[in-house]
Amino acid sequence: MIIPVKGARQASKSRFGPGDHRDLALAMALDTVAAALVVAPVVVVTVGGAEFQSLGARVVQDAGLGLNAAIQSGLAVVDGSTTGTVALLADHPALQPTELREALAAAEEFERSMVADSDGSGTALVAARAGVGHDLAFGANSRAAHRARGYVELDGGWPGLRRDIDVPDHFGGLNLGPRTLEFVQR
Numbered sequence: 001m002i003i004p005v006k007g008a009r010q011a012s013k014s015r016f017g018p019g020d021h022r023d024l025a026l027a028m029a030l031d032t033v034a035a036a037l038v039v040a041p042v043v044v045v046t047v048g049g050a051e052f053q054s055l056g057a058r059v060v061q062d063a064g065l066g067l068n069a070a071i072q073s074g075l076a077v078v079d080g081s082t083t084g085t086v087a088l089l090a091d092h093p094a095l096q097p098t099e100l101r102e103a104l105a106a107a108e109e110f111e112r113s114m115v116a117d118s119d120g121s122g123t124a125l126v127a128a129r130a131g132v133g134h135d136l137a138f139g140a141n142s143r144a145a146h147r148a149r150g151y152v153e154l155d156g157g158w159p160g161l162r163r164d165i166d167v168p169d170h171f172g173g174l175n176l177g178p179r180t181l182e183f184v185q186r
């Protein structure tokens, strides 16, 4: 599974308002990666990334060409010919291994599939079957863009998987990972 994480110098979370949100962005990414590692091997594409290596992820350096290019560079180091490939965004710190397992099992039915985010316009995860390539469109309105590119929507509940944290209000009612929870409780 490929998880792109903006490097510490780039991490913004600008929708949280003024201030430095880099530590929060890192806490959320570490929680997302830790939950994903329970289910499958993870390649993190970022700048630096020793923290992710310590968790057990493989790290690929981000060449600075944007989100979709970062995910592609992660896909380039995994063999997608015998097992399917998955890309998951890193701001999903309430992700539960059980829901990720369910989503990956559901994805096996389709050549390309996706999980929309809880706001309804974005994408939490895309998956492609073994031997099937991706046509990535993460960014504004990525849900519609991925659908147009043949990604079939998976319809499980999966609140932790779907919830990308863009603003502080998004933390409410979630079973957050420990690093993010510590942050929120400060």
Ligand SMILES: Nc1nc2c(ncn2[C@@H]2O[C@H](COP(=O)(O)OP(=O)(O)OP(=O)(O)O)[C@@H](O)[C@H]2O)c(=O)[nH]1
Pocket: 004, 005, 006, 007, 011, 012, 013, 014, 015, 016, 025, 029, 045, 046, 062, 064, 065, 066, 067, 070, 089, 090, 091, 166
């Ligand atoms: N490696 C890598 N990851 C990225 C890049 N852009 C976004 N991401 C990751 O993709 C996820 C979604 O990012 P966004 O919500 O678009 O950006 P953000 O900085 O987290 O938040 P905003 O400033 O509010 O847009 C986050 O986990 C980011 O770390 C990129 O260029 N490279």
Ligand SMILES: C=C(OP(=O)(O)O)C(=O)O
Pocket: 089, 091, 117, 121, 122, 123, 124, 137, 138, 139, 140, 141, 142, 143, 164, 166
């Ligand atoms: C980049 C995306 O996420 P966000 O909504 O967090 O910007 C996306 O959903 O494609």
